[in-house]
Amino acid sequence: MVAGESSGDLLASRLLSGLRPQLPDALIHGIGGSRMAEYGFRSDWSMEKLSVRGLFEVLAHYREIKGIQNNLRDQLLAEKPAVFIGVDAPDFNFGLEAQLKQSGIPTMHFISPSIWAWRGGRIKKIARAVSHMLVVFPFEEEIYRKAGVPVTYVGYPLAEVIPMEPDTAAARVELGLPADARVVAILPGSRMSELKYNTAAFIGAAKRLAQRDSSIRFVVPMAGDKQQAYFNELLSKAGLTEVSIQVVAGRSHTAIAAADAVLVASGTATLEVALFKKPMVIAYKMMRASWAILRHMGYQPWVGLPNILAREFVVPELLQDAATPEQLADALWKQLDDEQHRENLYHRFTEMHHALLRDTAKESAQAVLQLIGRSANS
Structure with a gap:
């Protein structure tokens, strides 16, 4: 899993609260924060490395961020995890997801970027990168279904x-x-x-x-x-x-x-x-x-x-x-x-x-389990 900032850390922790009881012994690691760590998540790099916003601001840190992305990609291609879950941080995660998916590793993205507000043409890139999209707004489901991307509406986690x-x-x-x-x-x-x-x-x-x-x-x-x-x-x-x-x-x-x-x-x-x-x-x-x-x-x-x-x-x-x-x-x-x-x-x-109310932890965890071919524990 990769979360790039504090809001992503919080969102990811909701998913993990539903997933960890289903996979108590799984190694879950990547980049994340303290809330994810509460569910046994191991962060391999500091989340703050990715917390940069703005086109030119990102360019100033491009070499370091790209180095982290490449190192993580190589690690995951060798490890072949059951699934990679990118949590927001689209500019970092979609590039990584595309390479992993091409190599046969299932990829899930939690929270759609606002393609309906800004770069609408990005949907084709998302379709190449993402095996399954989790969305938090009800109107987003139709956008992804029309683009042929498997999608689940899980509600907005903080609404709970x-x-x-x-x-x-x-x-x-x-x-x-x-x-x-x-x-x-x-x-x-x-x-x-x-x-x-x-x-x-x-x-x-x-x-x-x-x-x-x-x-x-x-x-x-x-x-x-x-x-x-x-x-x-x-x-x-x-x-x-x-x-x-x-x-x-x-x-x-x-x-x-x-x-x-x-x-x-x-x-x-x-x-x-x-x-x-x-x-x-x-x-x-x-x-x-x-x-x-x-x-x-x-x-x-x-x-x-x-x-x-x-x-x-x-x-x-x-x-x-x-x-x-x-x-x-x-x-x-x-x-x-x-x-x-x-x-x-x-x-x-x-x-x-x-x-926006749903049982986000349960819905998102169920989607992960289905993607990796596991059934939920009763």
């Missing part, structure tokens, strides 16, 4: 983990936040490159919100010690240390649950915020050269997962040059201040949560 009615009060107690304060969670991303480009604008927005209402409390969860140190360094360089924020290690779900509104980098976290039924502003910044290319590759108007699932802009998206501190602060203020909008979002996100 996140409660239908989040306990905001308990989350605030855990974080030491006042019960009656207005709280904004800021999630600038888990990758170092995301922190580099998003931090100044995100915290600049917090500064402007604090000027409007000095009682607002801000909480920023960080994915790890390295990210937290880098975030604090960027705060200092940007001269934003006067903004009163609470930085917490991990506990992103607790921070979201505690919040009245969330400023979140585009990606998997946007759907987590929706499952917590929280108003949000989706934003993203990247290297200008990367943006110049990627901005022309989308063929639908939405980037954020909640908007894509809703098929409309239920929450605002502010990307690249539009993601200024001023515009982010204005958009966040509405998320905090418009009670009718907040109520409407709660109902929309509750409907979305119900639609």
Whole structure:
């Protein structure tokens, strides 16, 4: 198995929670994180090596990443595992999967890339690389069936983990936040490159919100010690240390649950915020050269997962040059201040949560067992 970042580690752990009891003695290894390790997964390389996003950012680390891919490929071709499972990280995993499948090793990919949002032509490459696709959104099944790719809809794993009615009060107690304060969670991303480009604008927005209402409390969860140190360094360089924020290690779900509104980098976290039924502003910044290319590759108007699932802009998206501190602060203020909008979002996100509920661990594990010709234990 290969997972390339913290969200993939979490998703993979849901699959492993269903698979490990069925294969208690199996060696399961590759690249992954601490949550996968809880189910006996052995990581041969650090997951952080793959946590790079953006065309030019990847190029800067290309040699190292390609070296890891080649070494892992050679190891697996010699080992001939029962199955290889790529968890997200499509740019790394699809190339590896294609070579393994060509050599007769069954390949499974967990979570489809957003071919329906960006590079639609990629489906032909996926068909050559993947023996079986696990998808987390119901509309994705038809896309793969039409392309002749075996597919199973397993539901969105976090829809089971996140409660239908989040306990905001308990989350605030855990974080030491006042019960009656207005709280904004800021999630600038888990990758170092995301922190580099998003931090100044995100915290600049917090500064402007604090000027409007000095009682607002801000909480920023960080994915790890390295990210937290880098975030604090960027705060200092940007001269934003006067903004009163609470930085917490991990506990992103607790921070979201505690919040009245969330400023979140585009990606998997946007759907987590929706499952917590929280108003949000989706934003993203990247290297200008990367943006110049990627901005022309989308063929639908939405980037954020909640908007894509809703098929409309239920929450605002502010990307690249539009993601200024001023515009982010204005958009966040509405998320905090418009009670009718907040109520409407709660109902929309509750409907979305119900639609994404499945027994993901069981469904995904069953698909793996069928692919490798094993039957489930009763």
